[in-house]
Amino acid sequence: MELPAPVSLKQPLYVPNKTLMGPGPSNGSQRVLDSLSNPILGHMHPESFEIMDDIKAGVQHLFQTKNTATMCISGSGHAGMETAFVNLVEDGDVVLLGCTGLWGHRAAEMIKRLNGDIRYVEARFGRSLTMKEIEFAFEGHKPQIFFVAQGDSSTGILQQHLKEIGELCERYNCLFVVDTVTSLGGTEFLMDAWKVDMAYTGSHKVLGAPPGITPVSFSERAIARIRSRKTLVKSYYLDALLVGQYWNCFDLPRIYHHTISSTLLYGLREALAQVCAAGRKNVITRHQECSHRLQCGVQDIKLEMFVPNANDRLPTVNTIKVPTGVDWRKVSEYAMTKYNLEISGGLGPTAEQVFRIGLMGENATFERVDLVLNILHEAIQSTKLQEKSKI
Numbered sequence: 498m499e500l501p502a503p504v505s506l507k508q509p510l511y512v513p514n515k516t517l518m519g520p521g522p523s524n525g526s527q528r529v530l531d532s533l534s535n536p537i538l539g540h541m542h543p544e545s546f547e548i549m550d551d552i553k554a555g556v557q558h559l560f561q562t563k564n565t566a567t568m569c570i571s572g573s574g575h576a577g578m579e580t581a582f583v584n585l586v587e588d589g590d591v592v593l594l595g596c597t598g599l600w601g602h603r604a605a606e607m608i609k610r611l612n613g614d615i616r617y618v619e620a621r622f623g624r625s626l627t628m629k630e631i632e633f634a635f636e637g638h639k640p641q642i643f644f645v646a647q648g649d650s651s652t653g654i655l656q657q658h659l660k661e662i663g664e665l666c667e668r669y670n671c672l673f674v675v676d677t678v679t680s681l682g683g684t685e686f687l688m689d690a691w692k693v694d695m696a697y698t699g700s701h702k703v704l705g706a707p708p709g710i711t712p713v714s715f716s717e718r719a720i721a722r723i724r725s726r727k728t729l730v731k732s733y734y735l736d737a738l739l740v741g742q743y744w745n746c747f748d749l750p751r752i753y754h755h756t757i758s759s760t761l762l763y764g765l766r767e768a769l770a771q772v773c774a775a776g777r778k779n780v781i782t783r784h785q786e787c788s789h790r791l792q793c794g795v796q797d798i799k800l801e802m803f804v805p806n807a808n809d810r811l812p813t814v815n816t817i818k819v820p821t822g823v824d825w826r827k828v829s830e831y832a833m834t835k836y837n838l839e840i841s842g843g844l845g846p847t848a849e850q851v852f853r854i855g856l857m858g859e860n861a862t863f864e865r866v867d868l869v870l871n872i873l874h875e876a877i878q879s880t881k882l883q884e885k886s887k888i
């Protein structure tokens with residue numbers, strides 16, 4: 498007997514229009530959304546290759562790198578992260594993880610699977626790592642790879658001193674891997690000048706493209722390390738030498754490695770084009786000014802930022818302490834039910850403790866900052882009233 502087709506699929510597709518001001522994804526611009534309805538192209542068609550070349554140039558510009566091994570992975574930010582480690586880590590390699598929140602620990606979950614020798618250097622709660630802490634950890638562990646998230650979206654912490662860390666890594670002949678998923682485009686990042694060996698970012702945070710395609714870049718030193726591996730990279734799909742050949746990184750003929758989504762290429766190309774048209778530095782400044790305005794507004798409504806030191810605050814994901822007696826879930830629900838606005842709670846080490854407000858891409862405007870502040874204030878007042886009426 499044939500199983501019947503699901504009744505739900507007889508209904509038309511319904512997608513609400515939400516304002517996404519959590520830690521990502523962010524809203525896409527009309528130009529990005531429009532690009533997604535273009536016809537699908539083959540993954541080996543010359544028109545697709547041209548779009549891939551445009552994307553590569555845009556990503557090199559945003560990372561400020563001349564790395565030829567700059568490409569995209571078909572997958573979300575996690576796939577970029579896994580690409581770093583599956584290519585660079587071999588059995589027993591000492592990997593030092595800088596932790597300012599959840600993401601160092603998420604990296605550990607991947608490195609465990611590769612039999613890497615994991616060590617940690619943990620920042621004090623709510624702070625970024627100091628050079629002293631990092632230097633001390635390097636002396637003790639002599640790592641082959643050092644990882645840190647420039648922006649940790651679980652805590653809203655911006656890791657400073659990347660230039661100094663790059664120099665330290667060079668002295669120790671250690672590869673330097675940086676997660677820029679939530680930070681790129683919202684704060685300065687200079688891959689070559691800071692001697693970063695591998696960086697990845699997200700398409701759906703500051704850039705405002707759809708999730709599912711992740712820009713990554715490897716330095717020559719990193720590519721040399723991959724070429725000298727004793728064992729095969731343990732993932733075919735994420736093998737940087739194969740993906741890189743498809744992305745025309747190595748002066749070798751392009752190969753069919755997998756079917757890339759042409760639709761996602763269109764969205765990412767247009768998102769990059771918009772950042773380039775506005776100017777990379779202007780976009781960064783806009784994000785910083787928006788975060789500053791939010792921080793001032795937070796004070797005005799008698800709330801407190803989670804990260805005490807202003808220099809340690811990530812402009813793109815802003816963490817605000819949940820006031821005592823307030824249930825963050827109710828606040829978040831109120832904003833979504835009444836205004837279709839996403840305000841997130843904490844994650845990992847900040848669970849139950851903070852609101853996370855994303856100011857990224859289309860949502861990094863003064864209008865959106867004021868909107869989210871007004872709604873956050875109203876939502877908190879309303880949940881307080883509810884509590885009172887219960888008593």
Ligand SMILES: *Cc1c(COP(=O)(O)O)cnc(C)c1O
Pocket residue numbers: 520521573574575576578600646648649650676677678679699708
């Ligand atoms: C969002 C995020 C990721 C993961 O991205 P996904 O697209 O959800 O897989 C990784 N690192 C940081 C810092 C992030 O904010």
